[in-house]
Amino acid sequence: MTQTTPTQQIISAIRALSVDMVEAANSGHPGAPMGLAPLMWTLTERHLAVDPANPTWLNRDRLVLSVGHASALLYATLFMAGFDLDIEDLRQFRQLDSVTPGHPEYGHTPGVDTTTGPLGQGIANGVGFALAEAMLAARYNTDDHAIIDHHTWVICGDGDLQEGIALESLSVAARMGLGKLILIWDDNDVQLDGPTAWAMGQEDVMARVQATGWRTLTIENGEDVNEIDQALTQACQDDGRPTFIRVRTTIGSGSPNKAGTSKVHGAPLGAQEVALAKTAWGWEHEPFEIPEALLDIADRHEVGQARYEAWASLYAAWEADQPDLATQLERILRHELPEEVDDLVLDWQNGDKVATRSASHAVLNKLATIAPELIGGSADLASSNKTTIEGSGLVGPNAYAARNIQYGVREHAMAGIANGLALHGGLRPFVATFLVFSDYARGAIRIAALSGIPVIYVFTHDSFHVGEDGPTHQPVETIAALRAIPNLDVIRPADARETLGAWLYALGRTDGPTALILSRQDLPVLEGSSADLVNVGGYELTDVEDPDVILLATGSEVSLAVEAATFLKDDDGIETRIISVPERERFTDSEDADELLGDGDIPVVSVEAGVRMGWEGLADDHISMETFGASGPAALVAEHFGFTGELVANTVHDLIEEWDDIDEDDE
CATH class of the missing domain: 3.40.50.920 (Rossmann fold)
Incomplete structure (x- = not known):
């Protein structure tokens, strides 16, 4: 496995940095980074459209490491590519207040597009990113100027695919025809407790993915840069289907005594095994030592700057041609609400009987006429949640400019996809279901709160007033459980006026998610109630x-x-x-x-x-x-x-x- 070409040397550097980081922290997951380094660098060097100097550039490719415990791989790659990380940042891996936390966290590290770690969440986020790309392209691209045109790359592991949110998300992505979404599966036959077969038996993952409507490709040798490159090139040829790539790797590649076993999954290799692995890679440098000449070769600033400047020129021409659209998009990207929101009034009188879910529908549709960024959907409950944006159609292939998303009965994927929609920029998503089913979405809600993602949750049928459906559908502990999540604002309005105030508050919030808890039954509009005081x-x-x-x-x-x-x-x-x-x-x-x-x-x-x-x-x-x-x-x-x-x-x-x-x- 001795590395000779500059590309191979960079791959060895990424492997070495990954194991050095885990050794320095005395904790972490070295195995996946060791196996995935050739894939990660081939993607970064030859395909990933990013600019280290502009890590939040709107039209960059999105990269999601759904297998978030392999974070050392991501940090080492970002460092080698020239993002704003230095060797000391890598030395502080998994340490308090570092920019290299144990799992990737949005907002902490340049180049990290979303928070991952709870397995499966990144797959849903990736679907959200790709869906946002398609929806924004339909809204803002013109025949002469395609200002939104990028890919979304997601790297996942066996554990990601075992979580229910993964299959939910795969189904939604195929239904939406997200041809610029590429999901790469690290198929290494090993997970934390032992062989993957212990958990999956003889399951045919590729057949399962194909059955949902994805195109599938296979990289038989995860060490072969050319084979990897060919598969990634083919994946970029959009045929109207998302692409799933199986890459066969060896976990802990290069470790003579632990490669291919669960021993290398989630624990440091130890100094002796690290030395043996580095010998196998042909890496002769001290821990955290990278030759400057190799860093110069790996640096992606020049190619990234060229990509960004080409896009900036395209954007300037589009802006001159479409000044109204440009003004709208830039307002949305600044997270500013249109001025008309301040004048929004709905004429409810004291004593009127209105279910707060119905009041929410009225407010939503008023807001939708003012704020084109407002989009959303329900877990097959739009008619009950009353969350349809009237006259706006269902989002799907050839209908990405529509505003209503039918997620099906997939609460967890729905919430995870909404996180990606919001993080992408340019859209403001809401999602809806019965309050009692918010538990199905809780993992993604928690990530939204942790990451400060401004998703709006519309949870209706909020108590035993559901009635005949019985205790399975009557939330009792659910509101308390939601209130327990830090940075999640939980608003339960008393009447229609407070519902208006709740929506205005939620739409104006930019630093985290908001849950609106709404009634099925009619409630009187109360004397003294106030939208402004919510x-x-x-x-x-x-x-x-x-x-x-x-x-x-x-x-x-x-x-x-x-x-x-x-x-x-x-x-x-x-x-x-x-x-x-x-x-x-x-x-x-x-x-x-x-x-x-x-x-x-x-x-x-x-x-x-x-x-x-x-x-x-x-x-x-x-x-x-x-x-x-x-x-x-x-x-x-x-x-x-x-x-x-x-x-x-x-x-x-x-x-x-x-x-x-x-x-x-x-x-």
Whole structure:
């Protein structure tokens, strides 16, 4: 395996740096980088359209390392190619505050296009990138100027393909005809616990992929640069199908005692084995030592700059020819909303009965006329979620300018693809399903929150008010679980006005995702409700100076609290302050919370059709759901669980009496 040509020497350098990084950190995954180095460098040197000086260039190729534990391979390649990484960055691999974390993280490392690590997510992200490319090309390219025209490359492993999100995403990609999407499978027969056959038996992966509608190619020798190059060249010849390339590699290639075994998957080789591997590669340099002459050969600045400047000239000609489109695109890329959003008004009157999912539909379609970047879809529930952009058609081959995406019943892929759509730039995606099924999408939602990706989630059918469908479809713990995700804004509007405010907040947010939690059933438009105050998290709905009790409520339970307050006032003269809390975490952190909640001399009660988890820091008592729901007409289910105005009033009355008894005992 001795390396002689400059290309082979660069491949050896990438291998050496990868194992050096793992050894220095005393943790990591050397095996995949050792096996994939020829593929990665051939792709980078001969095919990948990027510019190290402009790593966020709009029309660059997107590169996704879905097999994120092989991050040392990516960092070593970026370094050799001339991206803004130095040897010290590689030495700090997997260390606190380094730009070379254990798995690639979007926003941390130049050249990293998305956060990967949870297996399968990168495949979905890649589908999102490729779909965004097709949709933007349909919107902005002209016959004379194709300003959006790039490939998306995804490198995955066996574990990626074993995750359900992978097959979901493969199906969507084929349905969409994403001919510029190229997925490369590192087929090395080994995973963490042992041979891949232990997990996959005799499964024919290529037949499975072909069955979804992909074109498939095979690289028999993952060490042969010319064979790799030929396959990648063929993959770039778009025939209307995404391309899946199987590349046969040896995990830990060059390691005389561990290559081809799980021993090299996720642990350092050890100094002796590293030395033997480097000898096999013909690499004679000290750890982290790369000859300057080799770095000069590997550097991709010149070719990258030429690609970028050619595109910039094309873009300038397009901009001169299409000034209105250019102004629109540049606004979107700056994450700015059109000025018309500030004047958006929907005419709802107090007492109107509107399900918040229906209000969301009205808002969405108003916004869609103003913000062309707003696109999205549902997991086969658009008619129930009410998330169709009217008159905009379904996205697909020859219809990429449409705005409605039919994901099928694939919540996880839907959310992962949305991450890629948003990260690409130029589009603002929303996705939708029933709230209870958000659990299927949770892995991708978490990545969106971690990466600061501004996806909008529309989750409808938000409580036991689903009724007859029963407890399998009645979320109880789901809102609390979503609120537990850092940087995910969870908004549960009380009525149509708050729904407008929730959408405006979500669309204006650029540093993370937002979940809108919406009702199936009609809710009254409440006197005192406000679209403008949603962004503070919580506000006083009823103007009561000297209350006897404070009710904190969200969503459908705000109108329930209003009903209960009427019973309390009429029957016992009890004055109730009602605080609508569309976003609990924002309210908790707000300056208004302490003032509205008082100094502890009167009881504070939370009212929400979900578990009480998280309300303990705000309220003294709770009207909540601590069991699963039940099947039956929604009104009867509500009565069964104590969620009617009268029953809430009775519960609050009892809590006030208990509170008074405690006060008397203290005296």
